[in-house]
Each structure stands twice: as structure tokens, then as C-alpha cells.
Amino acid sequence: MSSSHGVTRTLLVDTCNTLLQPTRFKDYGPNGLQVEGKAQVKHLVSGVTASRALIEAAIEVKADAIFVHHGLFWRGQDGSVTGWMKQRLALLLAHDINLLAYHLPLDAHPELGNNAQLGQRLGLVAQGTFGDQDLGLWGERADGQAFASVDDLTHTLTQVLQRSPLVVSGVNRPIRRIAWCTGGAQGFFEAAIAAGADAFITGEISEPQAHLARETGVSFLACGHHATERYGAPAVAAHVAAQLGLTHQFIDIDNPA
Structure with missing residues (x-):
């Protein structure tokens, strides 16, 4: 070869x-x-x-x-x-x-793709897909524990990605089910909410998502398009x-x- x-x-x-x-x-x-x-x-x-x-x-x-x-x-x-x-x-x-x-x-690649690789670095295990063409993943931590709060999840993201995410907090509760899709997937937020997510991680945020986070109680974390896709x-x-x-x-x- x-x-x-x-x-x-x-x-x-x-x-x-x-x-x-x-x-x-x-x-x-x-x-x-x-x-x-x-x-x-x-x-x-x-x-x-x-x-x-x-x-x-x-x-x-x-x-x-x-x-x-x-x-x-x-x-x-x-x-x-x-x-x-x-x-x-x-x-x-x-x-x-x-x-x-x-x-x-x-x-979308299930092991080597952007979403799979980000999930691995965050210690998440995917349990399902959501969004257009099933690109987004949702799941929980591999250790079975919840993040104590959105601040706890934010700290982990900051450590892993070496930059601070823009966070719109939802209800102050433990974060167990997390949905994520790298890059410019802010339009997937409603599908993440429908999938039962406590928090949604992506690269970017647009104006409507801040209101949705506040109104639904689901936290939105915009971590950088490049940072999530490298x-x-x-x-x-x-x-x-x-x-x-x-x-x-x-x-x-x-x-x-």
C-alpha cells in the first residue's frame, strides 16, 4: 500500500x-x-x-x-x-x-469526528443523536456522575478548551444530560431541548438562543467555533x-x- x-x-x-x-x-x-x-x-x-x-x-x-x-x-x-x-x-x-x-x-464520524472527539475530551459518553442529519450527540459523563452545576461544567470546558465559554445559564441544577454539536450549531438548540438536555454545548450563539435558555431553563454554552472543531x-x-x-x-x- x-x-x-x-x-x-x-x-x-x-x-x-x-x-x-x-x-x-x-x-x-x-x-x-x-x-x-x-x-x-x-x-x-x-x-x-x-x-x-x-x-x-x-x-x-x-x-x-x-x-x-x-x-x-x-x-x-x-x-x-x-x-x-x-x-x-x-x-x-x-x-x-x-x-x-x-x-x-x-x-459526524462516530469515533474520529469533531463531535466524538470533543465528547471524549469532556469525559462524555454519547447515548443518542439529535438535530439535522443526526449530527448532534447527547449523553452523560462516563463516570455516571452529574456536573454539580453549570459553573462546574463551565470550569471543565475552560480547562479542556483553554478558553472561557459564553454561558447563558438555565435553571440552577445539576447537569446530567448534555447535548453537544461543535461549530456553528446554535440552530440545534431547540432539538437539544427536545432531547431532554440540561445543557447544550456548541461553538457559537445567536440572539434567539439566549432567550430560549432563560425561558426553558436549559443552559447554553458557546465555546468557540474553532476551539470546538480543532x-x-x-x-x-x-x-x-x-x-x-x-x-x-x-x-x-x-x-x-
């Missing part, structure tokens, strides 16, 4: 597609190979977003392919290759680097690299959002 010459781009893409099954999802952009680079791949870099900073960092370490959650192309773009898009594409093409991007398939890409890329005999490194480009 692999050698000192690396593996073919086709094998890398096929392996990622087999693992993540992108055809199962209705998504906001293309999943899989977004930019074609060199035919042979030895060194794989993973990151959250295909930003210019990540591409430049990948060039520095002589990457043959980049694996990300947020790619370059999204539904609703006008298709013009100008400005920032031209700059990113020019770097990839000049250095013959492949760009692979998986959005919802990367969120675990799936390296988990999948490391798994695929080990399977194919590639070298891999994760490059985390800081993002306050």
Missing part, C-alpha cells in the same frame, strides 16, 4: 472517502479533493481551515497534501478567483499541494496517515472565533 515514495493521491482520497462517507450528507460545499496537487503524497498536514496562514505553514514543512474541516469552496460563492481566494489557490498550485476538505462528514481533522488525518504509512502533523492556526 505504501513505500518510501509515499502513496498515490487517488489512494489517499479513496481512503478518506471510505472512512468519512461524504455521500451520506447534504452539505454546504464539496467534500473530498478540492484542489489537485502532486500525484504522490508522503507528508500530510491537517488543520481546521484552509486559510492562507495554514497553507503557508504547510509549505514550510514541505507538505504534499493538506486535510481540513473548512475548505475553500462553499455554496453561495460567486465563483470568482480574486483577492484572498486567488492568493490561497496560487500558493497551493505553485507548490503542487493537494487540498482535501470534509465538512459535515468530519463532524480535534477532528488531526484525528482523522493521523488515522489515515498511519494506515497508509504517511508522515503527519497538525498545524493549529489560532482563531478567536
